[in-house]
Amino acid sequence: MGKPIDTAVLHLAPLAGRGRPSEAREGEGTLRESEPCGEPPHPDPLPASRARGKIAPRHMHSPGVWGAVAFGLVFAAILTSAPPTHATETIIAGGVSSGSTNLWPIHIGIRKGFFQAADIRIDLVFAQSNASVIQQLAANSINVSVGSGLVDPIRAVEKGAPVALIRIETQKPPYALLANPAIRTMADLKGKIVSVGGPKDITRIFFERMLAPSGVAPHDVDLIFAGATSARMAALQSGAADAALLTTPYNFHAEAAGYRNLGMTADMVAMPFSGVSANRNWAGRNMKTAQTYLAVYSKAIRWLEDPANRREAIDIMLAVSSLKPEDVEKSYDFLHHGQFFETTGKISRARLGKVLEALQELGDIPRAMSVDSLFMPGLTEVSE
Numbered sequence: 001m002g003k004p005i006d007t008a009v010l011h012l013a014p015l016a017g018r019g020r021p022s023e024a025r026e027g028e029g030t031l032r033e034s035e036p037c038g039e040p041p042h043p044d045p046l047p048a049s050r051a052r053g054k055i056a057p058r059h060m061h062s063p064g065v066w067g068a069v070a071f072g073l074v075f076a077a078i079l080t081s082a083p084p085t086h087a088t089e090t091i092i093a094g095g096v097s098s099g100s101t102n103l104w105p106i107h108i109g110i111r112k113g114f115f116q117a118a119d120i121r122i123d124l125v126f127a128q129s130n131a132s133v134i135q136q137l138a139a140n141s142i143n144v145s146v147g148s149g150l151v152d153p154i155r156a157v158e159k160g161a162p163v164a165l166i167r168i169e170t171q172k173p174p175y176a177l178l179a180n181p182a183i184r185t186m187a188d189l190k191g192k193i194v195s196v197g198g199p200k201d202i203t204r205i206f207f208e209r210m211l212a213p214s215g216v217a218p219h220d221v222d223l224i225f226a227g228a229t230s231a232r233m234a235a236l237q238s239g240a241a242d243a244a245l246l247t248t249p250y251n252f253h254a255e256a257a258g259y260r261n262l263g264m265t266a267d268m269v270a271m272p273f274s275g276v277s278a279n280r281n282w283a284g285r286n287m288k289t290a291q292t293y294l295a296v297y298s299k300a301i302r303w304l305e306d307p308a309n310r311r312e313a314i315d316i317m318l319a320v321s322s323l324k325p326e327d328v329e330k331s332y333d334f335l336h337h338g339q340f341f342e343t344t345g346k347i348s349r350a351r352l353g354k355v356l357e358a359l360q361e362l363g364d365i366p367r368a369m370s371v372d373s374l375f376m377p378g379l380t381e382v383s384e
Helices: 063-081 101-111 130-138 151-158 202-214 229-238 250-256 280-285 287-305 307-320 325-337 349-361
Strands: 089-096 120-127 144-149 163-170 175-179 193-196 222-225 243-247 260-264 274-279 346-348 381-383
Touching: 089 101, 089 130, 089 287, 101 120, 101 144, 101 163, 101 287, 101 307, 101 325, 120 130, 120 287, 130 144, 130 151, 130 163, 130 274, 144 151, 144 163, 151 163, 151 349, 163 280, 163 287, 163 346, 175 202, 175 250, 193 202, 193 229, 202 243, 202 349, 229 243, 229 250, 243 250, 250 260, 250 325, 274 280, 274 287, 280 287, 287 307, 307 325, 346 349
Parallel strands: 089 120, 089 144, 193 222, 193 243, 346 381
Antiparallel strands: 144 274, 163 274, 175 243, 175 260
């Protein structure tokens, strides 16, 4: 029964500055280490007398010559005793919106040098929608997705795409339902217009779960679809919607403008929100690199969750986004105190199963689909 506000075809943003992934695929406009042009010059052949093993000429016995020879031998010994250099692997990671707080962990991993220390270079690219990110992941145009909602990778797996869920990032949905001041309770939404992301978007699932305790049926509310949180905020401000499901920092803006907070999604919905997915083909051929990536990613999340790093974490987000300092500070405190980020690196079968059940109720995926079909053995860590 939804009525679209503004329909737009969303495409993946240009993958500018792309580096060479572990699969060795050339990118465009990428600076790489210079390589020698042409063959090195061949050394001069040995003198015939030396080639036949005859004694070297008398001038070879001079102190200056033997000093140079000794220096060369010492230098060669130093070179042969030096530890071998490690090749840096490039991983192309895709996300939605460079300034989103959902991407806080990967920005930390990059800015703090965690990935570099593990011989990994992250080539971070962006798209206008989560669906576009997962489409590019399925095509191996990117190797991993970050900060991505879980619905799109689940649908991709069900359709046979080579995609696997390898980590949960946000273990609770960080949304709030904001409404016009005249709307005081969830029950007051009957007959009203509410803005969510899309007809099969995760935000619709969240909203309907929040609505259930009030006794209001989903068909008693008129849903309109506005894509990103910023668009839903605009619908609320323009009067096109009476309420909207918003995430940080837009929920703070709406409350400051006088809109009423009807409740937090995390208080009513026991479902994970976002995760890291990988292209199965890429991960299968680069398992060690994928495992190292996950280990570093978990390190970045643990660093973010340490309150001693609050100020530096805020500065990192300010450096990569156009968000205001007060918005980033509120977002950090909201996410930290609410324990939204998953720190163990393990995926709970039971909690992820709730997302599958919701999609099955919508008729979006078959009931026979199992949670384990989403995982990649050897890479995904799973708990009950």
